[in-house]
Amino acid sequence: MSDLISTIQRTLEEGADLVLGWTRSATAGVAVPVRFYDSAEAEAAVFDSTCVHNLAVHLPRLKDRTVGIVAKGCDVRSIVELIAEREVARERVKIIAVPCPGVIDVKKVWRCFGYGKKCEDAGGQVAMEGKTAAREEILLAKCRGCRDVTPVIFDQAVGDAESLSAPAPAAEPAGLRERFRAMSPAERRGFWREQFSRCIRCNACREACPMCFCRDVCTMQTRDPHWAGGEIDAAEAQMAQQIRVSHLAGRCTGCEECERACPVGIPLMLLLEEQNEAVAALFGYRAGTDPAARPPLLTFDNNKDSWGER
Amino acid sequence: MKFIITEKIPELLESLSNAGQEVWAPQVVRDTVNTVLFAPWIPGADISFDMFTSISAKELVLPATEKLFSFRYRSENDLEAIEIESGEEPQARPILLFGARACDAAALGALDALFNGEPGGAFNDPAYRARRGALTVITLACTSCDTACFCSSFGEGPAEKSGSDIFLYPTEGGYLAEALTDKGKEIVGQQPFEDSCATAPPLVETARVDLTDIASRLRDGFADIDLWEQVAERCLSCGYCTYSCPTCHCFNIFDEMRFDREGERLRGWDACMFHQYTEETSGHNPRPRVAHRYRNRLSHKFWYYPENQGAFLCTGCGRCIRGCPGNLDIREAIAAVQQRHAGDARNGGR
Numbered sequence: 321m322s323d324l325i326s327t328i329q330r331t332l333e334e335g336a337d338l339v340l341g342w343t344r345s346a347t348a349g350v351a352v353p354v355r356f357y358d359s360a361e362a363e364a365a366v367f368d369s370t371c372v373h374n375l376a377v378h379l380p381r382l383k384d385r386t387v388g389i390v391a392k393g394c395d396v397r398s399i400v401e402l403i404a405e406r407e408v409a410r411e412r413v414k415i416i417a418v419p420c421p422g423v424i425d426v427k428k429v430w431r432c433f434g435y436g437k438k439c440e441d442a443g444g445q446v447a448m449e450g451k452t453a454a455r456e457e458i459l460l461a462k463c464r465g466c467r468d469v470t471p472v473i474f475d476q477a478v479g480d481a482e483s484l485s486a487p488a489p490a491a492e493p494a495g496l497r498e499r500f501r502a503m504s505p506a507e508r509r510g511f512w513r514e515q516f517s518r519c520i521r522c523n524a525c526r527e528a529c530p531m532c533f534c535r536d537v538c539t540m541q542t543r544d545p546h547w548a549g550g551e552i553d554a555a556e557a558q559m560a561q562q563i564r565v566s567h568l569a570g571r572c573t574g575c576e577e578c579e580r581a582c583p584v585g586i587p588l589m590l591l592l593e594e595q596n597e598a599v600a601a602l603f604g605y606r607a608g609t610d611p612a613a614r615p616p617l618l619t620f621d622n623n624k625d626s627w628g629e630r
Numbered sequence: 631m632k633f634i635i636t637e638k639i640p641e642l643l644e645s646l647s648n649a650g651q652e653v654w655a656p657q658v659v660r661d662t663v664n665t666v667l668f669a670p671w672i673p674g675a676d677i678s679f680d681m682f683t684s685i686s687a688k689e690l691v692l693p694a695t696e697k698l699f700s701f702r703y704r705s706e707n708d709l710e711a712i713e714i715e716s717g718e719e720p721q722a723r724p725i726l727l728f729g730a731r732a733c734d735a736a737a738l739g740a741l742d743a744l745f746n747g748e749p750g751g752a753f754n755d756p757a758y759r760a761r762r763g764a765l766t767v768i769t770l771a772c773t774s775c776d777t778a779c780f781c782s783s784f785g786e787g788p789a790e791k792s793g794s795d796i797f798l799y800p801t802e803g804g805y806l807a808e809a810l811t812d813k814g815k816e817i818v819g820q821q822p823f824e825d826s827c828a829t830a831p832p833l834v835e836t837a838r839v840d841l842t843d844i845a846s847r848l849r850d851g852f853a854d855i856d857l858w859e860q861v862a863e864r865c866l867s868c869g870y871c872t873y874s875c876p877t878c879h880c881f882n883i884f885d886e887m888r889f890d891r892e893g894e895r896l897r898g899w900d901a902c903m904f905h906q907y908t909e910e911t912s913g914h915n916p917r918p919r920v921a922h923r924y925r926n927r928l929s930h931k932f933w934y935y936p937e938n939q940g941a942f943l944c945t946g947c948g949r950c951i952r953g954c955p956g957n958l959d960i961r962e963a964i965a966a967v968q969q970r971h972a973g974d975a976r977n978g979g980r
Contacts, residue, residue: 345957347777347837352957353864373956377866428663430952496661518659518667520685520694520873522901527868528955536905549886552694552898581955583684583870585662 321366324390324418324478328362331388331414331476339388339416340375341365349438350426353378356388365390367478368441369455372423374398374575379408380533386412392420393468393484397573397608398530400472404613405571407533417474419483421455422463427580429458461589462576472609500590512558518584519557525588526564528581531571531607539563565591570599570616573608632818633826635804641822643728644673651726651766654690656683668727677729679770682778684953686876687727687734691741691761695898698883703891720757722764733781733947735769735793737876738762743939744879766813769794770805772834778948779836780961787946788833799830806830836946839961840968845933847971852929855921857970861963862924864956869901871950871960872927877943880907902926928963 328339342351343364350370356362367390375389376398391399399415402408424446429439440447444455470484477484503511526532526540539547540560548560565588574596578588599605603616634642647653655671658664658678666681668690697717704711727734746762747753772779772788781787791797795814798805806828809815817823851857872878882900887893900907903924908917917923935943944960951959 345959345962347951347959347961348957349777350957355863425663427665520869520899522869522873523904524866524868524870524955527866536909541904541906543884550695550882550884550898551886551896577955581866581868581870583665583874583953584667585659585665587661 324367324416325362325365327416327476327478328356328365328388328390329359331416332356332359332362334414335386336388336414337385338382339390339414340378341390341416342367342371342373349430350424367418369421369424369446369459370426370439370441372426372460372580374528374530374577376402376530376575377528377577379413379530380535383408383412386414388414388416390416390418391471391474392418392423393466393471394420394462394573394575396471396473397468398575399608400611401531401571401573401608401615402533403611404608404615405531405618410611414476415471415474417471417477417484419479420466420469422459422466424455424458425460425580429453460576460580462574473611496587497590497593500587513554515586516558516561517554519552519554519561519586520584521552521557521560522583524581524583525561525578525586528577529564529568530575530577531568531573532564534567539567561588561591565595567617568592569595570603570605571607572596631826631828631830632807632809632823633801633804633828634798634807634823638804638822639677640673643671643726645820646726646817647671647673651724653726653728654687655728656681668730671728679729682731682776682947682949682952684949685874686737686947686949687730688737688741688876688879690725690727690765691738691745691758692879692881692899695896696757698895698897700892700894701885702893706891720760722757722760724764724766725761726766726768728768730767730769730794731772731947732769732786732788732790732794732797733779733945734876735767736781736785736790736945737947738765738767738793740877740935740939740941740943740945741879743941766795766817767793768796768798768814768817771797771799771830773800773831775834775836776948776952777837778951779834779946780839780948781946782836783838783841783946784942784944787836790945801828801831837961839946839964841932841942841964842968843971844964844967845936847967848929848933851967851970852925854970857966858921858925859919861928861966862921862958864954864958865903865920865924866956867903867905867920867923868955869899869903870953870955871958872901872903873899874949874953876945876947876949877931878902902930924963928960928967932964 328341331339339356341354341356343354344366345352351366353373353375374395376395379387379402396415399413403410438449445452446455539545540563547563549556572592576589605616643653653671654668655677656666657669657675658666664681666678666683667685668683668687699714699716702713744753745755745758791810795811797808806826807818807823809818880900880902881897883897885893885895909915931943
């Protein structure tokens with residue numbers, strides 16, 4: 321960790337107001353997000369496969385600061401997309417790239433081994449109070465076949481450059497994704513109605529999403545415009561989510577935070593992955609791969625174009 | 631004490647179900663990795679006692695959305711000409727909640743204080759009363775816990791029996807049953823329960839939080855916004871903690887149109903962690919930042935509600951800890967308030 325700590329300290333010395341990173345918690349069993357404001361605090365920094373959160377979600381909320389951020393390859397893609405969307409200024413964010421071995425599916429681990437079991441990663445084996453699991457077997461789905469091992473951009477790198485281009489873990493075995501893709505439109509409709517019947521509309525999906533930066537004026541909740549009703553039921557929950565998903569066209573980088581945050585296990589990435597593929601096919605655009613790119617949704621010209629809504 | 635062997639549990643639930651009770655029990659959601667929720671049970675379905683449910687059972691007494699009345703505008707031009715159809719007296723179907731935990735059941739007491747008052751008096755919510763009266767709770771006593779549990783901080787902790795009709799203690803081959811109410815006695819008096827002279831196993835001891843003088847310490851720290859900024863820095867401002875919480879009960883009342891001139895007035899869950907919760911028509915928001923909102927949530931649970939009702943608005947179920955996407959731990963927040971009182975040096979000026 322000494323390299324990570326000194327890199328964070330250097331970033332603070334070079335003018336960052338704070339650095340977003342991870343530390344150990346006495347109670348959580350995994351690394352928890354934290355803000356480092358000075359060198360002494362940075363001594364507590366850690367990075368391993370239990371650093372699951374995408375800290376880029378905090379950047380649009382800290383626009384008035386110069387923010388250092390410890391970032392995995394996939395997190396960097398969110399930062400790149402935020403820059404492309406002009407939501408975050410490149411010079412206000414100092415990216416500390418870390419070599420990522422893949423992060424674990426904490427829910428899966430805890431639901432199998434007991435909540436809060438201290439997870440410690442030691443060279444490919446994750447130890448949990450008396451039990452161990454091969455890291456490869458308990459990774460988040462996004463980490464399998466990861467395409468973001470090498471960060472698109474960064475200001476500082478922890479470790480040597482070679483470690484930032486390690487091979488990605490093997491692809492995920494066949495499961496729900498394959499079944500979903502084989503469904504007819506009618507079957508999919510039934511599938512989603514069942515999934516959204518569990519939704520409690522806590523909006524954790526939205527709040528955990530780095531690209532959902534509309535914050536307090538989100539149409540998932542507004543009365544004006546009133547696209548989704550206020551009922552907490554399958555129909556309105558699905559409507560609200562369809563709105564969120566379609567607003568993420570060409571913006572979702574596939575970080576999977578919405579699915580990780582969902583307390584009732586709705587497989588939101590099935591929707592987003594389909595859309596991401598469609599955007600790639602139609603516009604040749606993959607979100608978060610080029611900070612100078614113009615995202616498809618930003619090609620609308622307020623001065624010339626109109627969609628007939630006030 | 632009565633005893634029921636594990637294999638007879640489905641038989642018990644089936645007979646209660648046949649007698650007209652809608653049975654709810656913790657079950658693993660299909661296609662998920664051990665996501666467990668309270669859900670209507672049908673014969674043959676597996677019940678999951680190993681994992682904690684992500685969402686509490688409060689929807690059985692406080693539905694996520696409920697209709698208060700329907701309305702219809704008689705004329706397009708006259709907004710005063712409204713017909714209101716309020717429906718009949720609130721009725722509720724009998725529900726049996728099987729496999730709640732002591733923290734779930736005890737939370738009903740906190741809600742009762744606000745909604746279950748006698749007719750004609752304060753805090754009388756007829757719809758809530760109807761549902762509460764039709765609810766039977768069979769609680770599974772906890773002989774183990776996880777690291778998020780902290781019910782030992784409150785009342786009798788794992789042995790808290792308020793809100794439960796029957797307490798089930800896991801034991802060799804089955805469960806010892808202690809009936810706590812008339813409803814409970816009626817159930818354990820029937821097959822497949824048998825008499826037993828066994829004694830209940832010791833219950834678990836969970837983590838504790840220091841709640842010494844917490845209300846006055848929250849009051850002292852109220853204006854220390856740096857403290858709250860720090861406490862809430864991991865909070866993403868979603869509504870998971872409040873919606874999963876067995877004691878959070880804030881609601882919103884709103885209208886939804888069904889046709890051009892017909893609509894419904896609804897009551898549904900609301901969350902103090904949402905920006906919209908305190909947003910005023912003018913656009914002003916007295917709780918503009920996450921720090922303000924989290925301060926309110928904590929203060930309501932450990933200061934305002936206790937001041938009004940004489941009890942904490944928390945039973946230590948730990949859901950807000952287990953499921954928080956930002957890994958915020960309410961126990962650490964309480965500890966931070968306590969440490970401020972103890973005069974620990976903190977970093978200011980953030």
